[in-house]
Amino acid sequence: MLNHLRALDLTDDKGFLCGKILADMGVNVIKIEKPGGDTSRNIGGYWGCAADPEKSLYWFAYNSNKKGITLDIEKPKGRELFKKLVDTADFVIESFAPGYLDKLGIGYSTFSKNNKKLIWASITPFGTEEPYRDYKDSDIVVMGMSGTLYQTGETDGPPVHISMPQACLHAGADAALGCMVAYYHRENTGEGQLVDVSMQQSAAWFQANAMPTYELNGSILKRAGSFRAGMSTQVAQRQVWPCKDGYVFFNVIGGRTGAKTLSSLVAWMDEEKMATDFLLNMEWDTFDMFTVNQEVMDKISGPVGEFFRKHTRKELLKGAVPRGVSIGPLSSMQDLLEDECLNARDYWTKINHPELGTSITYPRTYVRSTEMDFSTRFRAPLIGEHNGEVYREMGLSGEDLQALKNEGII
Amino acid sequence: MKKREGVFSGLKILSFSWAVVGPLTMKFFADHGATVIRIETSHRPCTMRSSAPYKDNQPGLNRGGYFTYYNGNILSFAINMNHPKAAGVTRKLVEWCDVFMENYTPGVIEKWGLDYKSLKKIKSDIIMLRQSGYGSWGPYKNLPAFGMVLVPIAGLPNLIGWPGKEPLPVGVSAYTDCISPRFASAALIAALDHRNKTGKGQLIDVSQFEAAISFILPGLLEYVATGEEPERIGNSSPYAAPHGVYPCRGDDRWCAIAVTTEEEWQIFCREIGRPELIKDPRFNSLANRKKNEEELNRLVSEWTIKQTPEDVMTRLQKVGAAAGVVQNAADTYKDPQLRQRNIYWPMQHAEMGEFTHLGESFMLSKTPAQAYSPSPLLGEHTEQVCTEMLGMSDEEFVSLMQEGLFE
Numbered sequence A: 001m002l003n004h005l006r007a008l009d010l011t012d013d014k015g016f017l018c019g020k021i022l023a024d025m026g027v028n029v030i031k032i033e034k035p036g037g038d039t040s041r042n043i044g045g046y047w048g049c050a051a052d053p054e055k056s057l058y059w060f061a062y063n064s065n066k067k068g069i070t071l072d073i074e075k076p077k078g079r080e081l082f083k084k085l086v087d088t089a090d091f092v093i094e095s096f097a098p099g100y101l102d103k104l105g106i107g108y109s110t111f112s113k114n115n116k117k118l119i120w121a122s123i124t125p126f127g128t129e130e131p132y133r134d135y136k137d138s139d140i141v142v143m144g145m146s147g148t149l150y151q152t153g154e155t156d157g158p159p160v161h162i163s164m165p166q167a168c169l170h171a172g173a174d175a176a177l178g179c180m181v182a183y184y185h186r187e188n189t190g191e192g193q194l195v196d197v198s199m200q201q202s203a204a205w206f207q208a209n210a211m212p213t214y215e216l217n218g219s220i221l222k223r224a225g226s227f228r229a230g231m232s233t234q235v236a237q238r239q240v241w242p243c244k245d246g247y248v249f250f251n252v253i254g255g256r257t258g259a260k261t262l263s264s265l266v267a268w269m270d271e272e273k274m275a276t277d278f279l280l281n282m283e284w285d286t287f288d289m290f291t292v293n294q295e296v297m298d299k300i301s302g303p304v305g306e307f308f309r310k311h312t313r314k315e316l317l318k319g320a321v322p323r324g325v326s327i328g329p330l331s332s333m334q335d336l337l338e339d340e341c342l343n344a345r346d347y348w349t350k351i352n353h354p355e356l357g358t359s360i361t362y363p364r365t366y367v368r369s370t371e372m373d374f375s376t377r378f379r380a381p382l383i384g385e386h387n388g389e390v391y392r393e394m395g396l397s398g399e400d401l402q403a404l405k406n407e408g409i410i
Numbered sequence B: 001m002k003k004r005e006g007v008f009s010g011l012k013i014l015s016f017s018w019a020v021v022g023p024l025t026m027k028f029f030a031d032h033g034a035t036v037i038r039i040e041t042s043h044r045p046c047t048m049r050s051s052a053p054y055k056d057n058q059p060g061l062n063r064g065g066y067f068t069y070y071n072g073n074i075l076s077f078a079i080n081m082n083h084p085k086a087a088g089v090t091r092k093l094v095e096w097c098d099v100f101m102e103n104y105t106p107g108v109i110e111k112w113g114l115d116y117k118s119l120k121k122i123k124s125d126i127i128m129l130r131q132s133g134y135g136s137w138g139p140y141k142n143l144p145a146f147g148m149v150l151v152p153i154a155g156l157p158n159l160i161g162w163p164g165k166e167p168l169p170v171g172v173s174a175y176t177d178c179i180s181p182r183f184a185s186a187a188l189i190a191a192l193d194h195r196n197k198t199g200k201g202q203l204i205d206v207s208q209f210e211a212a213i214s215f216i217l218p219g220l221l222e223y224v225a226t227g228e229e230p231e232r233i234g235n236s237s238p239y240a241a242p243h244g245v246y247p248c249r250g251d252d253r254w255c256a257i258a259v260t261t262e263e264e265w266q267i268f269c270r271e272i273g274r275p276e277l278i279k280d281p282r283f284n285s286l287a288n289r290k291k292n293e294e295e296l297n298r299l300v301s302e303w304t305i306k307q308t309p310e311d312v313m314t315r316l317q318k319v320g321a322a323a324g325v326v327q328n329a330a331d332t333y334k335d336p337q338l339r340q341r342n343i344y345w346p347m348q349h350a351e352m353g354e355f356t357h358l359g360e361s362f363m364l365s366k367t368p369a370q371a372y373s374p375s376p377l378l379g380e381h382t383e384q385v386c387t388e389m390l391g392m393s394d395e396e397f398v399s400l401m402q403e404g405l406f407e
Helices: A016-024 A057-063 A076-087 A108-112 A139-145 A167-189 A199-204 A210-217 A255-271 A294-309 A313-323 A333-338 A340-344 A387-393 A398-406 B021-030 B065-070 B086-096 B116-122 B147-153 B180-198 B208-226 B262-271 B286-291 B293-304 B309-319 B329-334 B336-340 B382-389 B394-402
Strands: A006-009 A028-033 A066-070 A091-094 A119-124 A194-198 A240-243 A246-249 A348-353 A358-363 A367-369 B012-016 B035-040 B075-078 B099-102 B127-130 B202-206 B243-247 B254-258 B322-325 B344-349 B353-358
Touching: A006 A016, A016 A028, A016 A057, A016 A066, A016 A091, A016 A167, A028 A076, A057 B208, A066 A387, A091 A167, A108 A119, A119 A167, A139 A167, A139 A199, A139 B243, A139 B254, A139 B322, A167 A194, A167 A199, A167 B180, A194 A199, A199 B336, A210 B065, A210 B329, A210 B353, A240 A294, A246 A313, A246 B147, A255 A294, A255 A313, A333 A340, A333 B208, A340 B208, A358 B208, A367 B180, A387 A398, B012 B021, B012 B086, B021 B035, B021 B065, B021 B099, B021 B180, B035 B086, B035 B382, B065 B353, B075 B382, B086 B116, B086 B382, B099 B180, B127 B180, B147 B208, B180 B202, B180 B208, B202 B208, B243 B293, B254 B293, B254 B309, B262 B309, B286 B293, B309 B322, B329 B336, B382 B394
Parallel strands: A006 A028, A006 A091, A028 A066, A091 A119, A119 A194, B012 B035, B012 B099, B035 B075, B099 B127, B127 B202
Antiparallel strands: A240 A246, A348 A358, A367 B202, B243 B254, B254 B322, B344 B353
């Protein structure tokens, strides 16, 4: 585990996930907020509904396992304290606008001259290059620029986004991974470096097969609504199917993956007397999406769609598991909390929030290891919760802290 | 072939990979110099090798763009795992490697005797990374999964679409494919560090399903807090208006706009030539703009439709409002920002010719990721690996090849 390391996390919601991943791996992550709290604490919803920066669920989600202090780095005394803190840190993670910290004289270049070991992750909307360096961001704007938003939505309607911010998560995860690559290098050579992350780039990194399709065919993958674009030139491939109490996602595909699922699904339909002779006589091992025509697709889709409509989400999942049928009933949040597999794997955990007089359900971990523990251990910090602990360790007295508080620095 | 240098030079990874999750995980290490051998077979080629689009529209295992784009920098080793002599060679490969990664449906690796316990017997400090759809143990372990079904099982489409209408898939359909590799790779580096310090290997188990839930976590906590399931809200946001995707001049051209603060609202109104809207009682606060959002969106569209999305973006950004072209594949392919940041690596491929491979997703100032070698032909490096890395004599290699082992 990495509990001998310290990270200073100055990010807002553009970069929360970076520090969160490092903290889950054991790094002592200290969130640094301006006095009064980070503005991203104003992202709702809130525990108990009423807006309160100490109860933002968005803040809770991505800041657990971190400690928190306040510090005004725009004030000279605050900057001096920040410099001292950087001396104690292995990583600095920040998501300020390009050039902001340099203007304050506390950017990466200030520290890298003397502190050769420092690893510094910078998360910006578009990177530090022109032309987009100073462009303003918002998730929908960055996802638009990444090429991924264009592909989602009805064919004849506007592109539609995922209503929960995503670009910051791609970027945050990339920043954590970049920090780890840099750390591995530092362990070998003693040399730190800058991890430069652009939200646009991180989100654009996975555009499925849009790039190869454009380069090879000169064609642009369009939105396909409930269908899937790009797998076959001749037929429409439905993805979203109504079932008895919601929706189930399923793709008719060829190859090894498709053959297993399709033959098992047809056998399952046959058990319930819903398989047609056409389906029972299909050679799934040689079924190929590249050559299939619409008539064949319709003969598959008709009875399969009818089968789905006769069953609930839970019945479909329950039936799919023993038969190895790869389908995806659309889970509600409640389905996730009750999911048999997640619960059997002890995925959920309760984290205590003493101020709220309750504990809240969180995912326990997304990585399991025989040697390391990546669990969520404690809730996100309150505003300035660890000021005493962190600043005292730097040699500041109770009076010093009071004075800094009076000056509005912490 | 270009010499592999960089942070992971000397690191040896053996990868039994499938589809996209495997290659994206290998990629972080291969791009920084690790030697990654991917096990393949012509009897059951990776599903991506038989996915369109193909070079010149001619199908072929080495002509698929989807596969080629994601498999740069790795070596391909062809072996028929069901051949009686496969076990001897895989044993040598396991002895050779530091890391064994796989993302098959659990059961496949066990069938070949390559479970963690067996690997450990061959190499005591081996690190094994497993990354299946639902994890290597648990009630769904044998359920085959891929991104298109994990996206809904993780609940994402509840957040995509218009109020009262069908949920929609994510356009880049196997969206979860790019989530778990990032978590898994960060954990794998921690595991390598742990091994270097303690001499101990380990088993890491990542479930793509579990990793994907991290990307909708605030919604989940909201459900825990309120008992209310999220509703589909199209492109609107509770915190900004105008907020959405607006039609522009041209065929299927759109610009995303987000006006969050009152200051931005004022800037926005002046730039679109409608300063009177600033104090218009229908729009003079976020609450009022949300209340009259349909009318507001109509007014914004009236302005955007007359211009190209590039003009809308440039004009609004110039005055400090968030706006961005909803770029299609042609736009991102040419995007000057992405190009400068090395997201695309053109490489010369034996059957594809010059072809763009996926490059890096983040930049390191002192140890940049590098393009070393194009996506391999199926089995391209089998002989090289056998004779140079596993110490096999030429005679031994040829004899095994003639027995049909390397297919």
